[in-house]
Amino acid sequence: MSTAVEVEYSTGELMAAVMARHLRPGEVAIMGAVSALPQAACRLAQLTSAPGLWFIAGGSGAVNPHLDPLVASSCDERLLDADAVMTLPDVILVEGRGDLIDIFFAGGLQIDAHGNCNLGPIGPWRHPTLRGPGGVGLPFVSRAGRVVIYSMSHDRRTFVEHVDFVSGPGFAAGSVALHGGGPALIVTPLCTMDFDSDTHLARLATLHPGVTLAQVLESTGFAPIVPPKLETTPVPTPDQLAILRGLDPTGLLRGGA
Amino acid sequence: MFLSSAEAIERLVPQGTGLLAVGGMHMHNNPMELVRELVRRRRGVRRLLTSPSASLAADLLIGAGLVDEVATAYIGFEHLGLAPAYRRAAESAAINVVELCEAAIVHGLYAGAGGLPFIALPAGLELSDVSSANPEHFRTLTDPFTGDRVLVAAPLRPNVSLIHAIAADERGNVFFAGAHFTDRLMAMAAKTVIVQVERMAEAGEIAAQPAESVLPGFLVTAVVVAPRGCLPTASHGAYGYDEPGLRAYLKLARTAEGFTEYVQVNGMAPSEVTA
Numbered sequence: 001m002s003t004a005v006e007v008e009y010s011t012g013e014l015m016a017a018v019m020a021r022h023l024r025p026g027e028v029a030i031m032g033a034v035s036a037l038p039q040a041a042c043r044l045a046q047l048t049s050a051p052g053l054w055f056i057a058g059g060s061g062a063v064n065p066h067l068d069p070l071v072a073s074s075c076d077e078r079l080l081d082a083d084a085v086m087t088l089p090d091v092i093l094v095e096g097r098g099d100l101i102d103i104f105f106a107g108g109l110q111i112d113a114h115g116n117c118n119l120g121p122i123g124p125w126r127h128p129t130l131r132g133p134g135g136v137g138l139p140f141v142s143r144a145g146r147v148v149i150y151s152m153s154h155d156r157r158t159f160v161e162h163v164d165f166v167s168g169p170g171f172a173a174g175s176v177a178l179h180g181g182g183p184a185l186i187v188t189p190l191c192t193m194d195f196d197s198d199t200h201l202a203r204l205a206t207l208h209p210g211v212t213l214a215q216v217l218e219s220t221g222f223a224p225i226v227p228p229k230l231e232t233t234p235v236p237t238p239d240q241l242a243i244l245r246g247l248d249p250t251g252l253l254r255g256g257a
Numbered sequence: 258m259f260l261s262s263a264e265a266i267e268r269l270v271p272q273g274t275g276l277l278a279v280g281g282m283h284m285h286n287n288p289m290e291l292v293r294e295l296v297r298r299r300r301g302v303r304r305l306l307t308s309p310s311a312s313l314a315a316d317l318l319i320g321a322g323l324v325d326e327v328a329t330a331y332i333g334f335e336h337l338g339l340a341p342a343y344r345r346a347a348e349s350a351a352i353n354v355v356e357l358c359e360a361a362i363v364h365g366l367y368a369g370a371g372g373l374p375f376i377a378l379p380a381g382l383e384l385s386d387v388s389s390a391n392p393e394h395f396r397t398l399t400d401p402f403t404g405d406r407v408l409v410a411a412p413l414r415p416n417v418s419l420i421h422a423i424a425a426d427e428r429g430n431v432f433f434a435g436a437h438f439t440d441r442l443m444a445m446a447a448k449t450v451i452v453q454v455e456r457m458a459e460a461g462e463i464a465a466q467p468a469e470s471v472l473p474g475f476l477v478t479a480v481v482v483a484p485r486g487c488l489p490t491a492s493h494g495a496y497g498y499d500e501p502g503l504r505a506y507l508k509l510a511r512t513a514e515g516f517t518e519y520v521q522v523n524g525m526a527p528s529e530v531t532a
Contacts (some may be wrong), residue, residue, distance in 0.1 A: 033283065033310055034335045054405035058491075059282045059310055061437055072336045075283045077493045088282065088438045092309070092363045096379040119331070120356055121347070125390050133333030133340060134387065136309055137359040142381030169384035179381040225477045 009236050011189045012037060012253030013244050014208060015150065016060045017236035018187050020045040022103075022133035022148060028212045029055040029103035030144075032041065032136050035074050036252045037150060038105040040244055047243050055067060061086040070248040093142045098179055104144035106183075107151055107175050110163040113222035114196060115149060115170030115183025117141070135167025141176075142169045146184035154188035156221040171200035191216050192233060206233040258429050260479045262486075263531050265451050266294040269479060270417050277302040278366075278413075278447060279314045280420035280440040281490065283335055284498045287314040288453040289419040290486030296321045296525040304328055306415055308439045309359035313490055313506065316340040319352060320516045321525075328355035328394075328413075330362055337503055341510040357393060358387045361410045363439060368412035369446030375409045383408040418447035421487055422472070423494045424458040428473030432463050434494020441472050449478045453486055455495050 019041035023029060027050065031038040035058050042055035046064070048245060056094040057065045058074030064083035071078050086094075094100050108117030109132045120127035141147045147168070151158055166172070170183045182200070186193040192205045203225035207216065209232055217223070236244070260268070269279070281287035292314045295302075295498035305324045307315045310331040318324050320342025332340040346352040357365075364376040377400070382388070386447075388408055400407040420443055424436040430454050433440075444450045452472070463470045485492070489502030509515035520526060 033331065033333070057445035059438065072307065073283055073285070073498070074335065075285045075436065075438070075490065076498070077285070080435060085436070088309070089363050089367075089442055092359050096360060098379065098381070114361070120386070120390075121354075125356075125386075127349055127350045131339075131344045131354075133343075134310075134329055134331035134356065135358060135387065136331045139358045139360065139382045139387055140379075142384050143379060165390070166384070166386040169381075177381075177384060179379075 007238050007241055009241055010254040011205050013236050013241060014233065015187050015189070016041040016044055016244055016253060017240050018045065018233060019148060019150065021049060022052050023050040025050045026052045027054070027102035028100055029053065029105065030101050031055070031105035032058045033074050035105060036070050036072055038148070039065065039067060040070055040247055040253055041246055044240060044243050048240065051242055053194055056086065056091055059088055061091050067247045069250065070226050072252055075164035077194050092137065095137060096143065098143040101143070102145040104141045104147050105140050106138055106147050106149050106168045108163065108167065109152060110156065110160050110184065111149055111158060112160050112163045112170070113224065114172040114200060115202065115227055116163045116166050117149060117170070118165045119167045120165040122164050138168030142179055142181045146181045149183055149186045154190045154219050157220065159219070160221040171195065189243070190219060192222055201225055203227060204230060206231045208233045209235060258480055260481055262290045262294040262481045265479045265481050266291065266298055266300060269449050269451060271293065271298050272300055274302045274416050276304050276306055276415045278306040278425060278443045279311070279413035280308055280418065280438065280443050280481050281314060282308050282438040283435070284312045284503060285491040286421045286438065286440070286493055287312060287487055287490040288419045289314060289488065289490060291419045291426055291451060291453050292317055292480060293523070293525050295323060296520060297410060297530050299323065299527060301325070304355070306413060307332060309362050313503065316342045316510065319343050319346050320510060321520065324352055326353040326355060328357055330357050330359050334503060337500070338439035338507055341507060342516055345513065348468060356387050356390050357394070358382065358385065361387070361394070362413065363442065365410055365413035366439065366442040366446045369414040373412060375411060376444055378408045380405070380407070385399060413446060416433060416442060417449040417451065418443040419451050419453070419454045420444055421492065423454060423492070424456050424462065425454045425477070425480045426458040426463055429477035429478060430463060430470050431472035432458050432470050434469065436493055439473065444472055444476050448507040450476060451479050451481060452477055453481045454481050454483055455486070457482060477505060495522040
Protein backbone atom coordinates (compact mmCIF):
# COMPACT_ATOMS: atom_id res chain seq x y z
CA MET A 1 0.00 0.00 0.00
CA SER A 2 2.69 2.41 1.03
CA THR A 3 4.19 4.46 -1.73
CA ALA A 4 6.68 6.10 0.63
CA VAL A 5 10.33 5.56 -0.02
CA GLU A 6 11.79 3.05 2.42
CA VAL A 7 13.48 5.01 5.20
CA GLU A 8 16.07 3.58 7.56
CA TYR A 9 14.92 3.56 11.17
CA SER A 10 16.35 2.31 14.43
CA THR A 11 14.80 -0.25 16.77
CA GLY A 12 14.18 2.54 19.29
CA GLU A 13 12.34 4.60 16.70
CA LEU A 14 10.21 1.61 15.67
CA MET A 15 9.35 0.94 19.32
CA ALA A 16 8.48 4.61 19.92
CA ALA A 17 6.13 4.58 16.94
CA VAL A 18 4.45 1.36 18.17
CA MET A 19 3.95 2.79 21.66
CA ALA A 20 2.65 6.08 20.25
CA ARG A 21 -0.07 4.27 18.30
CA HIS A 22 -1.32 2.68 21.53
CA LEU A 23 -2.10 6.07 23.12
CA ARG A 24 -5.40 7.89 22.77
CA PRO A 25 -6.31 11.58 22.81
CA GLY A 26 -6.84 13.01 26.28
CA GLU A 27 -5.34 10.09 28.19
CA VAL A 28 -2.88 10.59 31.06
CA ALA A 29 0.35 8.59 30.91
CA ILE A 30 3.19 8.24 33.40
CA MET A 31 6.68 6.78 33.23
CA GLY A 32 9.66 6.35 35.55
CA ALA A 33 13.42 5.91 35.35
CA VAL A 34 15.22 5.44 32.02
CA SER A 35 12.17 6.63 30.13
CA ALA A 36 13.43 8.58 27.10
CA LEU A 37 11.71 6.00 24.87
CA PRO A 38 8.15 6.33 26.27
CA GLN A 39 8.60 10.07 26.59
CA ALA A 40 9.43 10.26 22.88
CA ALA A 41 6.44 8.01 22.15
CA CYS A 42 4.11 10.31 24.10
CA ARG A 43 5.41 13.46 22.41
CA LEU A 44 5.08 11.76 19.01
CA ALA A 45 1.51 10.75 19.85
CA GLN A 46 0.66 14.31 20.95
CA LEU A 47 1.87 15.59 17.59
CA THR A 48 0.12 12.92 15.52
CA SER A 49 -2.58 10.46 16.60
CA ALA A 50 -3.30 11.47 20.21
CA PRO A 51 -3.65 15.24 20.50
CA GLY A 52 -4.41 16.31 24.03
CA LEU A 53 -2.52 13.36 25.55
CA TRP A 54 -0.92 14.20 28.91
CA PHE A 55 2.26 12.62 30.20
CA ILE A 56 4.15 12.93 33.47
CA ALA A 57 7.88 12.42 33.04
CA GLY A 58 8.87 10.37 36.05
CA GLY A 59 10.67 11.85 38.99
CA SER A 60 10.99 15.27 37.42
CA GLY A 61 7.27 15.90 37.92
CA ALA A 62 7.21 17.56 34.50
CA VAL A 63 3.84 17.39 32.75
CA ASN A 64 4.09 17.41 28.96
CA PRO A 65 7.80 18.24 28.81
CA HIS A 66 8.53 19.77 25.44
CA LEU A 67 11.53 17.47 24.90
CA ASP A 68 13.51 20.16 23.21
CA PRO A 69 15.63 18.06 23.26
CA LEU A 70 14.88 14.52 24.49
CA VAL A 71 17.17 13.78 27.47
CA ALA A 72 18.47 10.55 28.96
CA SER A 73 17.76 11.05 32.68
CA SER A 74 14.19 11.15 33.99
CA CYS A 75 15.04 13.92 36.48
CA ASP A 76 16.99 16.18 34.12
CA GLU A 77 16.29 19.86 34.78
CA ARG A 78 15.62 20.40 31.07
CA LEU A 79 12.42 18.36 31.44
CA LEU A 80 11.00 21.25 33.49
CA ASP A 81 10.54 23.10 30.19
CA ALA A 82 6.99 21.72 30.21
CA ASP A 83 3.31 22.65 30.23
CA ALA A 84 3.19 22.24 34.02
CA VAL A 85 5.40 20.89 36.81
CA MET A 86 4.12 18.89 39.78
CA THR A 87 6.22 18.23 42.86
CA LEU A 88 7.41 14.63 43.10
CA PRO A 89 5.40 13.95 46.29
CA ASP A 90 2.27 15.24 44.51
CA VAL A 91 2.89 12.89 41.57
CA ILE A 92 3.29 9.94 43.94
CA LEU A 93 0.16 11.02 45.85
CA VAL A 94 -2.15 11.12 42.83
CA GLU A 95 -0.76 7.86 41.41
CA GLY A 96 -2.65 6.30 44.30
CA ARG A 97 -6.07 7.70 43.34
CA GLY A 98 -6.59 5.00 40.78
CA ASP A 99 -8.76 7.03 38.42
CA LEU A 100 -6.25 9.49 37.00
CA ILE A 101 -3.52 7.45 35.33
CA ASP A 102 -4.65 5.76 32.12
CA ILE A 103 -1.28 4.42 30.98
CA PHE A 104 1.64 3.32 33.13
CA PHE A 105 4.87 2.58 31.27
CA ALA A 106 6.72 -0.21 33.08
CA GLY A 107 9.76 -2.39 32.58
CA GLY A 108 11.89 -4.94 34.34
CA LEU A 109 15.07 -6.94 34.48
CA GLN A 110 12.60 -9.83 34.45
CA ILE A 111 9.16 -9.84 32.79
CA ASP A 112 6.93 -12.89 32.86
CA ALA A 113 4.03 -14.39 30.95
CA HIS A 114 1.49 -12.75 33.28
CA GLY A 115 3.06 -9.32 32.83
CA ASN A 116 4.71 -9.22 36.24
CA CYS A 117 7.83 -7.02 36.25
CA ASN A 118 10.87 -7.36 38.50
CA LEU A 119 13.35 -4.56 39.04
CA GLY A 120 14.44 -5.88 42.45
CA PRO A 121 16.38 -9.00 43.44
CA ILE A 122 17.05 -11.81 40.97
CA GLY A 123 17.48 -15.10 42.80
CA PRO A 124 16.88 -15.39 46.56
CA TRP A 125 15.57 -12.11 48.00
CA ARG A 126 18.06 -11.94 50.88
CA HIS A 127 21.04 -13.19 48.89
CA PRO A 128 20.36 -12.31 45.25
CA THR A 129 22.52 -13.41 42.36
CA LEU A 130 21.84 -10.02 40.78
CA ARG A 131 20.65 -7.11 42.86
CA GLY A 132 18.46 -4.97 40.58
CA PRO A 133 18.03 -1.29 41.38
CA GLY A 134 14.50 -1.50 42.79
CA GLY A 135 10.98 -0.98 41.57
CA VAL A 136 10.43 2.71 42.53
CA GLY A 137 6.73 3.19 41.72
CA LEU A 138 6.02 -0.10 39.97
CA PRO A 139 3.60 -1.36 42.68
CA PHE A 140 1.28 1.41 41.44
CA VAL A 141 0.80 -0.36 38.08
CA SER A 142 -1.92 -2.31 39.90
CA ARG A 143 -4.01 0.89 39.93
CA ALA A 144 -3.42 2.18 36.39
CA GLY A 145 -5.85 1.90 33.49
CA ARG A 146 -3.43 -0.01 31.25
CA VAL A 147 0.19 -1.03 31.62
CA VAL A 148 2.58 -0.81 28.68
CA ILE A 149 5.72 -2.86 29.31
CA TYR A 150 8.85 -2.03 27.33
CA SER A 151 12.29 -3.60 27.31
CA MET A 152 15.40 -3.01 25.23
CA SER A 153 16.44 -6.63 25.85
CA HIS A 154 14.53 -9.57 24.46
CA ASP A 155 16.25 -12.69 25.74
CA ARG A 156 15.57 -15.61 28.06
CA ARG A 157 17.10 -13.83 31.04
CA THR A 158 14.57 -10.99 30.69
CA PHE A 159 11.45 -12.85 29.55
CA VAL A 160 10.99 -15.59 32.13
CA GLU A 161 8.24 -18.00 33.13
CA HIS A 162 7.94 -16.44 36.61
CA VAL A 163 9.70 -13.36 37.97
CA ASP A 164 11.76 -13.94 41.14
CA PHE A 165 10.26 -10.86 42.80
CA VAL A 166 7.12 -8.94 41.87
CA SER A 167 7.90 -5.22 41.70
CA GLY A 168 5.04 -4.40 39.33
CA PRO A 169 2.14 -6.82 39.63
CA GLY A 170 0.64 -8.30 36.50
CA PHE A 171 -2.17 -10.80 36.25
CA ALA A 172 -0.62 -13.60 38.35
CA ALA A 173 -2.91 -12.93 41.29
CA GLY A 174 -5.90 -12.97 38.95
CA SER A 175 -7.41 -9.97 37.24
CA VAL A 176 -9.97 -9.60 40.02
CA ALA A 177 -7.33 -8.45 42.47
CA LEU A 178 -5.96 -5.72 40.23
CA HIS A 179 -7.56 -2.34 40.72
CA GLY A 180 -6.72 -1.29 37.18
CA GLY A 181 -6.83 -2.87 33.77
CA GLY A 182 -3.47 -4.61 34.05
CA PRO A 183 -0.82 -5.21 31.42
CA ALA A 184 -2.03 -4.44 27.90
CA LEU A 185 1.03 -4.33 25.67
CA ILE A 186 4.66 -5.49 25.66
CA VAL A 187 7.07 -3.84 23.23
CA THR A 188 10.54 -5.31 22.68
CA PRO A 189 13.24 -5.04 20.01
CA LEU A 190 11.77 -8.16 18.34
CA CYS A 191 8.00 -8.01 18.63
CA THR A 192 4.89 -6.77 20.38
CA MET A 193 2.66 -8.88 22.62
CA ASP A 194 -0.75 -8.29 24.13
CA PHE A 195 -2.64 -10.36 26.70
CA ASP A 196 -5.31 -12.97 26.12
CA SER A 197 -8.48 -11.78 27.81
CA ASP A 198 -9.41 -15.24 29.16
CA THR A 199 -6.11 -16.64 30.37
CA HIS A 200 -4.36 -13.29 31.02
CA LEU A 201 -1.25 -14.73 29.41
CA ALA A 202 1.05 -12.91 27.00
CA ARG A 203 0.16 -13.44 23.36
CA LEU A 204 2.33 -12.53 20.40
CA ALA A 205 0.74 -9.69 18.45
CA THR A 206 3.22 -8.53 15.80
CA LEU A 207 6.73 -9.40 14.68
CA HIS A 208 9.02 -6.54 13.76
CA PRO A 209 10.14 -6.49 10.11
CA GLY A 210 12.76 -9.18 9.45
CA VAL A 211 12.12 -11.03 12.73
CA THR A 212 10.95 -14.65 12.56
CA LEU A 213 8.58 -16.48 14.91
CA ALA A 214 11.34 -18.99 15.66
CA GLN A 215 13.67 -16.17 16.67
CA VAL A 216 11.10 -14.77 19.16
CA LEU A 217 10.31 -18.19 20.64
CA GLU A 218 14.01 -18.96 20.97
CA SER A 219 14.56 -15.65 22.81
CA THR A 220 11.58 -15.94 25.18
CA GLY A 221 11.74 -17.94 28.41
CA PHE A 222 7.99 -18.62 28.43
CA ALA A 223 5.75 -19.92 25.67
CA PRO A 224 3.63 -17.00 24.49
CA ILE A 225 0.27 -17.70 22.93
CA VAL A 226 0.79 -17.70 19.16
CA PRO A 227 -2.27 -16.54 17.22
CA PRO A 228 -3.10 -18.18 13.88
CA LYS A 229 -2.10 -15.08 11.97
CA LEU A 230 0.81 -12.86 12.94
CA GLU A 231 1.04 -9.38 11.45
CA THR A 232 4.24 -7.46 10.84
CA THR A 233 4.74 -4.41 13.06
CA PRO A 234 4.13 -1.29 10.95
CA VAL A 235 7.34 0.62 10.32
CA PRO A 236 7.53 4.29 11.34
CA THR A 237 6.36 6.62 8.61
CA PRO A 238 8.67 9.34 7.25
CA ASP A 239 6.52 11.89 9.14
CA GLN A 240 6.90 10.01 12.41
CA LEU A 241 10.65 9.69 11.88
CA ALA A 242 10.95 13.38 11.11
CA ILE A 243 9.20 14.23 14.40
CA LEU A 244 11.29 11.77 16.41
CA ARG A 245 14.55 13.04 14.93
CA GLY A 246 13.51 16.60 15.61
CA LEU A 247 13.11 15.68 19.30
CA ASP A 248 16.23 13.58 19.43
CA PRO A 249 19.13 15.30 17.68
CA THR A 250 21.70 13.42 19.79
CA GLY A 251 20.28 10.02 18.81
CA LEU A 252 19.19 8.56 22.16
CA LEU A 253 16.71 6.43 20.22
CA ARG A 254 19.29 5.49 17.62
CA GLY A 255 22.03 4.31 19.98
CA GLY A 256 20.07 1.45 21.43
CA ALA A 257 18.69 3.68 24.19
CA MET B 258 23.80 28.00 61.35
CA PHE B 259 26.55 28.22 58.70
CA LEU B 260 29.14 25.50 59.16
CA SER B 261 31.84 23.90 57.06
CA SER B 262 31.04 20.38 55.87
CA ALA B 263 33.65 19.08 58.33
CA GLU B 264 32.04 20.91 61.26
CA ALA B 265 28.53 19.92 60.27
CA ILE B 266 29.27 16.20 60.01
CA GLU B 267 31.50 16.15 63.08
CA ARG B 268 28.96 17.92 65.29
CA LEU B 269 25.61 16.80 63.92
CA VAL B 270 25.96 13.26 62.60
CA PRO B 271 26.87 10.93 65.47
CA GLN B 272 28.61 7.64 64.81
CA GLY B 273 25.93 4.96 64.44
CA THR B 274 23.10 7.34 63.53
CA GLY B 275 19.89 5.33 63.55
CA LEU B 276 18.25 6.65 60.40
CA LEU B 277 20.04 8.93 57.96
CA ALA B 278 18.07 10.29 55.00
CA VAL B 279 19.93 11.55 51.93
CA GLY B 280 18.10 13.64 49.36
CA GLY B 281 18.29 14.34 45.64
CA MET B 282 16.87 12.07 42.96
CA HIS B 283 18.80 9.89 40.51
CA MET B 284 22.01 11.74 39.52
CA HIS B 285 20.55 15.13 40.49
CA ASN B 286 20.96 17.22 43.64
CA ASN B 287 22.88 14.60 45.63
CA PRO B 288 24.49 16.45 48.58
CA MET B 289 27.85 14.96 47.64
CA GLU B 290 30.07 17.26 49.70
CA LEU B 291 28.28 16.15 52.88
CA VAL B 292 28.40 12.51 51.76
CA ARG B 293 32.14 12.74 51.02
CA GLU B 294 32.65 14.12 54.53
CA LEU B 295 30.82 11.12 56.00
CA VAL B 296 33.17 8.84 54.08
CA ARG B 297 36.25 10.81 55.17
CA ARG B 298 35.18 10.61 58.83
CA ARG B 299 34.03 6.99 58.53
CA ARG B 300 30.66 7.88 60.03
CA GLY B 301 28.62 4.69 59.99
CA VAL B 302 24.83 4.70 59.98
CA ARG B 303 22.55 1.91 61.13
CA ARG B 304 19.99 2.57 58.41
CA LEU B 305 20.25 4.72 55.30
CA LEU B 306 16.98 6.01 53.84
CA THR B 307 17.17 7.10 50.21
CA SER B 308 14.82 9.20 48.13
CA PRO B 309 12.56 7.14 45.83
CA SER B 310 15.50 6.88 43.39
CA ALA B 311 19.04 7.15 44.66
CA SER B 312 22.34 7.14 42.84
CA LEU B 313 25.94 8.04 43.69
CA ALA B 314 25.37 9.25 47.27
CA ALA B 315 23.88 5.91 48.36
CA ASP B 316 26.31 3.79 46.35
CA LEU B 317 29.31 5.60 47.82
CA LEU B 318 28.14 5.24 51.45
CA ILE B 319 27.34 1.57 50.91
CA GLY B 320 30.63 0.90 49.12
CA ALA B 321 32.54 2.55 51.95
CA GLY B 322 31.00 0.02 54.34
CA LEU B 323 29.23 2.71 56.34
CA VAL B 324 25.68 1.35 56.01
CA ASP B 325 24.30 -1.65 57.95
CA GLU B 326 20.91 -1.49 56.31
CA VAL B 327 19.44 0.48 53.42
CA ALA B 328 15.78 1.38 52.99
CA THR B 329 15.27 2.24 49.35
CA ALA B 330 13.09 1.89 46.26
CA TYR B 331 15.90 2.27 43.70
CA ILE B 332 19.66 2.66 43.68
CA GLY B 333 21.11 2.88 40.19
CA PHE B 334 22.40 5.16 37.49
CA GLU B 335 19.53 5.06 34.98
CA HIS B 336 20.94 4.84 31.43
CA LEU B 337 24.53 4.65 32.76
CA GLY B 338 24.03 1.32 34.52
CA LEU B 339 23.42 -0.49 37.79
CA ALA B 340 24.91 0.59 41.13
CA PRO B 341 28.16 -1.37 41.53
CA ALA B 342 28.77 -1.04 45.28
CA TYR B 343 25.11 -1.65 46.13
CA ARG B 344 25.15 -4.76 43.96
CA ARG B 345 28.31 -6.08 45.59
CA ALA B 346 27.03 -5.45 49.11
CA ALA B 347 23.55 -6.87 48.49
CA GLU B 348 24.71 -9.87 46.47
CA SER B 349 27.16 -10.85 49.23
CA ALA B 350 24.47 -10.17 51.88
CA ALA B 351 26.85 -7.68 53.51
CA ILE B 352 23.95 -5.26 53.98
CA ASN B 353 20.31 -5.77 54.73
CA VAL B 354 17.98 -4.29 52.12
CA VAL B 355 14.65 -2.93 53.32
CA GLU B 356 12.92 -2.90 49.97
CA LEU B 357 10.40 -0.06 49.84
CA CYS B 358 8.34 1.55 47.10
CA GLU B 359 8.02 5.26 46.40
CA ALA B 360 4.66 5.40 48.20
CA ALA B 361 6.09 3.87 51.38
CA ILE B 362 8.93 6.43 51.29
CA VAL B 363 6.93 9.55 50.48
CA HIS B 364 3.85 8.75 52.58
CA GLY B 365 6.15 7.45 55.34
CA LEU B 366 7.95 10.79 55.39
CA TYR B 367 4.59 12.59 55.51
CA ALA B 368 3.80 10.47 58.55
CA GLY B 369 7.13 11.36 60.10
CA ALA B 370 6.58 15.04 59.39
CA GLY B 371 2.99 15.03 60.58
CA GLY B 372 3.22 12.86 63.66
CA LEU B 373 1.02 10.19 62.09
CA PRO B 374 1.48 6.80 63.78
CA PHE B 375 1.54 4.89 60.47
CA ILE B 376 0.25 5.20 56.92
CA ALA B 377 -2.45 3.29 55.08
CA LEU B 378 -1.61 2.49 51.46
CA PRO B 379 -3.93 2.28 48.44
CA ALA B 380 -5.41 -1.14 47.64
CA GLY B 381 -3.38 -2.99 45.02
CA LEU B 382 0.03 -2.16 46.49
CA GLU B 383 -0.15 -5.37 48.52
CA LEU B 384 0.12 -7.30 45.22
CA SER B 385 3.79 -6.49 44.82
CA ASP B 386 6.34 -8.45 46.86
CA VAL B 387 7.63 -5.25 48.50
CA SER B 388 5.46 -5.65 51.58
CA SER B 389 5.92 -9.41 51.93
CA ALA B 390 9.69 -8.99 51.71
CA ASN B 391 9.66 -6.58 54.66
CA PRO B 392 7.14 -7.71 57.28
CA GLU B 393 8.84 -5.49 59.87
CA HIS B 394 7.95 -2.36 57.88
CA PHE B 395 4.46 -3.33 56.69
CA ARG B 396 1.34 -4.73 58.42
CA THR B 397 -2.17 -5.57 57.29
CA LEU B 398 -5.10 -4.18 59.28
CA THR B 399 -8.84 -3.99 58.94
CA ASP B 400 -10.03 -0.65 57.63
CA PRO B 401 -12.33 0.60 60.44
CA PHE B 402 -14.55 2.39 57.92
CA THR B 403 -15.07 -0.28 55.27
CA GLY B 404 -14.00 -3.51 56.94
CA ASP B 405 -11.61 -4.20 54.04
CA ARG B 406 -8.07 -5.44 54.55
CA VAL B 407 -5.62 -2.57 54.23
CA LEU B 408 -1.83 -2.50 53.92
CA VAL B 409 -0.15 -0.09 56.33
CA ALA B 410 3.46 0.98 56.63
CA ALA B 411 5.68 2.48 59.31
CA PRO B 412 6.37 6.21 59.58
CA LEU B 413 9.83 7.47 58.62
CA ARG B 414 11.48 9.79 61.12
CA PRO B 415 15.11 10.38 60.14
CA ASN B 416 17.50 11.30 62.93
CA VAL B 417 19.40 13.31 60.35
CA SER B 418 18.54 14.42 56.79
CA LEU B 419 21.13 15.66 54.32
CA ILE B 420 19.72 17.62 51.40
CA HIS B 421 20.84 20.07 48.73
CA ALA B 422 19.40 23.38 47.52
CA ILE B 423 20.62 26.29 45.47
CA ALA B 424 20.90 28.92 48.22
CA ALA B 425 20.02 29.91 51.79
CA ASP B 426 19.82 33.22 53.63
CA GLU B 427 21.42 34.15 56.95
CA ARG B 428 18.47 32.73 58.92
CA GLY B 429 18.60 29.40 57.10
CA ASN B 430 15.59 29.93 54.87
CA VAL B 431 16.27 27.64 51.93
CA PHE B 432 15.72 28.64 48.35
CA PHE B 433 15.35 25.97 45.65
CA ALA B 434 15.90 26.01 41.89
CA GLY B 435 14.42 23.40 39.56
CA ALA B 436 12.90 20.34 41.21
CA HIS B 437 13.16 19.74 44.96
CA PHE B 438 12.06 16.08 44.74
CA THR B 439 11.45 14.65 48.26
CA ASP B 440 13.97 16.96 49.94
CA ARG B 441 11.44 19.15 51.76
CA LEU B 442 9.68 16.08 53.17
CA MET B 443 13.01 14.68 54.35
CA ALA B 444 13.66 17.96 56.14
CA MET B 445 10.19 18.25 57.68
CA ALA B 446 10.35 14.68 59.03
CA ALA B 447 13.88 14.84 60.50
CA LYS B 448 15.19 15.92 63.89
CA THR B 449 18.43 17.31 62.43
CA VAL B 450 18.64 18.83 58.95
CA ILE B 451 21.84 19.78 57.16
CA VAL B 452 21.36 21.65 53.89
CA GLN B 453 24.20 21.86 51.39
CA VAL B 454 23.85 24.94 49.14
CA GLU B 455 25.71 26.33 46.15
CA ARG B 456 25.89 29.80 47.67
CA MET B 457 24.45 32.29 50.13
CA ALA B 458 21.26 33.94 48.93
CA GLU B 459 21.78 37.44 47.62
CA ALA B 460 20.12 40.32 49.42
CA GLY B 461 16.47 40.51 48.35
CA GLU B 462 16.72 37.33 46.28
CA ILE B 463 14.24 35.33 48.36
CA ALA B 464 11.84 38.26 48.63
CA ALA B 465 11.87 38.52 44.85
CA GLN B 466 10.85 34.86 44.37
CA PRO B 467 9.08 33.85 47.58
CA ALA B 468 7.44 30.85 45.90
CA GLU B 469 10.87 29.19 45.72
CA SER B 470 11.56 29.74 49.44
CA VAL B 471 9.80 26.61 50.59
CA LEU B 472 11.91 25.41 53.52
CA PRO B 473 11.92 27.90 56.39
CA GLY B 474 14.94 28.29 58.65
CA PHE B 475 13.23 26.87 61.74
CA LEU B 476 13.35 23.45 60.03
CA VAL B 477 17.07 23.75 59.26
CA THR B 478 19.82 22.87 61.72
CA ALA B 479 22.83 23.89 59.65
CA VAL B 480 23.71 25.20 56.21
CA VAL B 481 26.93 24.23 54.43
CA VAL B 482 28.01 26.38 51.49
CA ALA B 483 29.70 24.08 48.97
CA PRO B 484 29.98 25.58 45.49
CA ARG B 485 29.79 22.83 42.85
CA GLY B 486 29.45 20.42 45.77
CA CYS B 487 26.95 18.09 44.06
CA LEU B 488 29.39 17.06 41.33
CA PRO B 489 29.56 14.67 39.64
CA THR B 490 25.76 14.74 40.15
CA ALA B 491 23.75 17.71 38.88
CA SER B 492 22.62 20.75 40.83
CA HIS B 493 19.36 22.06 39.42
CA GLY B 494 19.71 25.74 38.66
CA ALA B 495 23.50 25.55 38.58
CA TYR B 496 24.98 22.71 36.48
CA GLY B 497 24.16 19.38 34.85
CA TYR B 498 25.60 16.03 35.86
CA ASP B 499 29.16 15.21 34.88
CA GLU B 500 28.59 12.11 32.78
CA PRO B 501 32.29 11.27 32.27
CA GLY B 502 32.77 11.68 36.03
CA LEU B 503 29.90 9.30 36.78
CA ARG B 504 31.16 6.81 34.19
CA ALA B 505 34.62 6.98 35.76
CA TYR B 506 33.09 6.08 39.13
CA LEU B 507 31.07 3.23 37.64
CA LYS B 508 34.16 1.82 35.96
CA LEU B 509 36.35 1.95 39.06
CA ALA B 510 33.67 0.84 41.52
CA ARG B 511 33.18 -2.44 39.66
CA THR B 512 35.76 -3.93 42.03
CA ALA B 513 36.35 -3.33 45.74
CA GLU B 514 39.94 -2.30 44.94
CA GLY B 515 38.77 0.17 42.32
CA PHE B 516 36.26 1.60 44.77
CA THR B 517 39.04 2.19 47.30
CA GLU B 518 41.08 3.90 44.60
CA TYR B 519 38.12 6.17 43.77
CA VAL B 520 37.77 7.12 47.44
CA GLN B 521 41.45 7.97 47.73
CA VAL B 522 41.77 9.83 44.44
CA ASN B 523 38.71 11.91 45.28
CA GLY B 524 39.91 13.15 48.65
CA MET B 525 37.90 10.85 50.89
CA ALA B 526 40.69 8.95 52.62
CA PRO B 527 40.64 9.32 56.43
CA SER B 528 43.92 11.25 56.15
CA GLU B 529 42.00 14.03 54.39
CA VAL B 530 40.03 14.85 57.54
CA THR B 531 40.41 18.47 58.59
CA ALA B 532 39.49 19.90 61.96
